[in-house]
Amino acid sequence: MFRTALRNVLAHKARLLMTVLAVMLGVAFVSGTLVFTNTISEAYQKSSAKGFDQVDVAIQQAYRPDEGDRIAEQPKLTPALLAKVERVPGAKSATGVVTGFTALADQDGKLVGGGFQTQGGNYWGEDDPRYPITKGRAPRGPDEIAIDAKTAERAGYGVGDTVRLSVDGPVLTPRVSGIFTTDDGNVAAGGSLTLFDTETAQKLFHSEGEYDEITVTAAPGTSQDRLRSAVDAVVPEDVATTVTGEQLADRQATQIAASMSGLKNGLLVFAGIALFVGTFIIANTFTMLVAQRTKELALLRAVGASRRQVTRSVLIEAFVVGTVAAVAGLAVGVGIGAGMRSLIGTLGDTVPDGPLVVSPGTVATALLVGVLITMLAAWLPGRRAAKIPPVAAMSSVHAQATTRSLVVRNTIGALFSGAGIATVLYATTLEGSDGQVPMGIGAVLLIIGVFVLTPLLSRPLIAAAAPVLRVFGVSGKLARQNSVRNPRRTAATASALMIGLTLITGMTVMAGSLQTAIGKMAADSITADYVVSMANGNYLSPDVERKLAGTEGVTAVSPLRNAASRIEGQTEYVTGVNGGAIGELTKFAVDEGAFRVGGPEVVVDTETARRNGWKAGTSFTAGFEGGERQKLTVAGVYEANELIRGILMDNGTLERRLPADTLPADMMVMVKTSSGASDAAKDRLAKALGDNPAIKIQDGDDLSADIAQMFTLMLNLLYGLLAMAVIVAVLGVINTLAMSVFERSQEIGMLRAIGLDRRNIKRMVRLESLVISLFGGVLGIGLGVFFGWAAGELVASRMPTYELVLPWARMGVFLLLAGTVGVLAAMWPARRAAKLNMLAAIKAE
Known part of the structure; x- marks a missing residue:
């Protein structure tokens, strides 16, 4: 059975190619996401760890909670405390640290760095070991600053130049007294660091005579833990807390990893969507392959193969296909991860230096995802084929789904859909975050229900296109009949596109409605110019x-x-x-x-x-x-x-x-x-x-433009990520049509023999593809609008100006996109159908 399974894989190379591509794209997206986020995360963590090389113990302000009707006065880190810490046994030196936001303009007057990453601080004394001066000298007085080397290079500044900067509004024009190097992770990531002398920094950052933190360096032979114990002995618990440099580095690394996990999880959600869509295609492919080989499998049963062996042979095929696709997807994913990192550089953002990280976990995940998804998608068709009695399979009496099976399927779909709609509607009656979980559960139930009901929905919806298809004569009539001939196959093909368009439409409806609501909110409540x-x-x-x-x-x-x-x-x-x-x-x-x-x-x-x-x-x-x-x-x-x-x-x-x-x-x-x-x-x-x-x-227009820019950026990112799911859906349509053409070779040959020319054969296949794709598009846009409305009801409970805004133009574009997918996907299958030799096709079994 193992050799038989391998021979079947080799015998159906062309038909399995699309399945390999579908799995490969999903795996590539997952592995590319993991490679990219692991690379960036490790680079940031290493860079952050270097930033604490000069810190053995850090002293930070303690927090005092408010009590009764009094706002608690928070403790201060003062020069007196610094002097006390300097005398601690085992302390080599102590440094008072002052930090705050500092916006530095380049020579064109534009902000250097990226907002929250544009930081300022104090240069300690004449020789601060944290920031080695490479040019010039340390800043002295309110009219001098030092800037990091990367910022100096990006902004085109040198020692002696006058710069423009701001801490909290008013513009300052100090002179650059020195340029220093730093291992600060923010600077490595594209931000800037501006240093003042300590007295100036304290005045600018509203902590005159105070420090944000005190760092202590250990004398040779003194461990960080021992130094911390000595510092704890002189620092009152209600004034400050202490932490070692190693703990500080670990804490910051954990925070960076946590911030990266949001990006990673977001990207993995869309990778999961691509794989979810790909699962339908894989299942569809194996269903058709198994259906075409029913007689072959029946013969195996007749000569002694058990049901378990037949199912196992199908799973072995899926394992081989999944393994090949997973390995290829991992290789492509590594390239995607490297490309995404390079793309960040070309967009003007930089990341800390570091090697490309391909962890064992990434490799294992890619292989596991590729193989498991393929085998799970193939298990049901294999099990279904194994259950067919050999005699029934050889006589093809099993070919059509029984009325009972369709009734069961439609009943299950109706129950899931009803439960999903009811749960979503219930969620809309709740306020804010209370409705998020029921909304998510309802959305999943409804999507599953619609997917199960898609064969039932396909007949009336595709029948609605009959008047348009009649314009194309015989080709149009045949295309309509072919698209509803196998409702389950049509449903599986259309569902892949439906899921992608549901997400895109729902997000577009929400973004447009929120943008309008916030713009209206500003216009209605603020009369300031x-x-x-x-x-x-x-x-x-x-x-x-x-x-x-x-x-x-x-x-x-x-x-x-x-x-x-x-x-x-x-x-x-x-x-x-x-x-x-x-x-x-x-x-x-x-x-x-x-x-x-x-x-x-x-x-x-x-x-x-x-x-x-x-x-x-x-x-x-x-x-x-x-x-x-x-x-x-x-x-x-x-x-x-x-x-x-x-x-x-x-x-x-x-x-x-x-x-x-x-x-x-x-x-x-x-x-x-x-x-x-x-x-x-x-x-x-x-x-x-x-x-x-x-x-x-x-002004009001600027506020609206800011809001629009935020939502446009978010939507463009989502569109780019969901494009992967659409690409997988295109492959699914191509795969379905190609295998449908193969199944109908005899029929196509007969049509050619009675006078249907190659042009009309191509048109028939294209129209069939177009109808199936538009069917999926209509379902996806309809569900997307429903989910967009439902999610909007949750927002409306907290935002009185919220109202549903349907983006008709964009929904038209989405429907056009679905049609374009159908036309492009049909090109190769239509050409293949037109090239069939009519005599050979008629003789084909």
């Missing part, structure tokens, strides 16, 4: 508001400031606004009272009011940092959105309750001008802020 914020989402300096308020043509300005408070034993964040201007800059629907902010009067959103049992006129006491307390009264309850929510309080009242040394944190500044939004007004605001590349000045 401009919103000013940091490009990376960091807080703005209060100087930004003052400069904007003094700009020509500005009529109203309000920052949105964040401050923590304790209300009734819970931590609540309040948002400080300019009470006199906020009504002119925003427009919120008010459920109770009036939208009035000033003195002790505040407004709260409906969710906060409901959670605390507040109404218009309710009074409560808020505790702030430093122990200050303020009695507040709810003037009104407003309907919030994703941009502005919570407790809105007058900035004058808020600042009087904060310690004098506590600087407010401005999330954004809203601005209204006398002339409205215009290019001239925007230019005046930009010049007032020093044409700072780290600051965004956005």
Whole structure:
């Protein structure tokens, strides 16, 4: 039986080629994803570990929880503590570390690095071992900086050059005093690192006389654990915690691995989709192969082979095909992983140096996935063939599915579909994250149900295309009959395309609806002409508001400031606004009272009011940092959105309750001008802020464009990943048609003999392919719209401006794509059918 199985593989090389390609693409996607993410992850981890070469023990701030109505004052790492640590036995040196966001502009005024990766810090003394100076010297005073060598090369800066940078809004113009090298992983990944002297760094990052961390280097012969024990003896537990350099490196490596796991899991989801679609094709292929060899298998049964041996022979074939495909897929996947890494470089992003990582786990996964998927897909056809009695197989009485089997299949499909729809509809009645799990379960049940019901659905839907097919005469009529002749095969072929288009359509509907909702939210609730914020989402300096308020043509300005408070034993964040201007800059629907902010009067959103049992006129006491307390009264309850929510309080009242040394944190500044939004007004605001590349000045159109860009980028990524599933689906259509042509060789020969020319034979096969592909496309788009609507209902419970937006143009493109898939997939099978020798075909069995 083993030799027989191998001979069958060799005898059907052409027919199994498409199966090999389908499995190979799925395996390539999985292995390529693993190679790429493992390579990047290991490179980052090694780079991060190098960054702690000079750290044996790190001292970090301890966290004090809030209690009662008081906001806990967090401990500080002070020069006095640093001096104490320097005297610890076994300590060679101690360094005070200060870090923060620093946006550095290149010579064209554009931001260097990638937002959160543009960091700043302090250079310790005249010779900081963390950052060896290769050119120039260490920075001294507020007018000098040092920059890393990679940033200097990318931005074109050298020692003595004057640069433009920003920490929290205002533009600074220091001179480059030195260029240093670093093993910092962020710099290796394309970010930048700017160093100031320690006093300047402390002032810029709002921690004058304080450190973010203290690092200690061990003297020769002192272990990290021993040094840590000595440091613990002099550092109060409620002030700081300690960790060894090795633990710090391991912790950061774990964090990097965790952040990479999100990308890896996302890519693997789409690899799984490609494999899921490929499973249908493989199962379809083996079903047709087994059906064509039914008499051969029956003969094996007649000469003594058992059912188990027949099933085993089919599985052996699947094992051989799966192994070949898995090995080829692994090789292609390694190439994909290397290509993806190179592509990152060409797009302007860099990654740490390191070898291409092809781990044993990747190899094992690729082989296991390829072989198991193929064998599982082949098991059911093999088992079905083995159950057919030899006499029935030889006389072909088994060929048509029985009425009973179709009834059972349709009943199962209806039950799954009904359960799926019911579960999805139930999920839409829940709020937020509570409905996510039921929604996912319902979606899986519905997709399975529709797949099982596809043979039943194929007849009425394909019959609907009959009027169009009649235009093509005999070829069209034959194409329609062929496409419904074997509903199960048509269903398996169409389902591959259906799944891909379901996902694409659902995501497109969701993205378009969310984009519209967020754009409407901004337009409905913000009447300000401009919103000013940091490009990376960091807080703005209060100087930004003052400069904007003094700009020509500005009529109203309000920052949105964040401050923590304790209300009734819970931590609540309040948002400080300019009470006199906020009504002119925003427009919120008010459920109770009036939208009035000033003195002790505040407004709260409906969710906060409901959670605390507040109404218009309710009074409560808020505790702030430093122990200050303020009695507040709810003037009104407003309907919030994703941009502005919570407790809105007058900035004058808020600042009087904060310690004098506590600087407010401005999330954004809203601005209204006398002339409205215009290019001239925007230019005046930009010049007032020093044409700072780290600051965004956005009007309503800019906000909408930002939102559109975010969703477009996400969709393009998803389209690219799902293209793999579509490619696999194309192979499935080609495979089905090619084997269908082989099955119908005698029929095609007869059609040729009675006068159907080669042109009409080709047209018949093409139309059959087109009908099957459009059938899958219609099902996929229909399911995608349903899932998009259902998921949108979950979002609508938390976003009042959400409404379903159907992207008709894109859905038309998707349907056109399905038709194009059908036309392209039919090219080779149609050509093969037209070339059949009619006499040889008529004699074929």
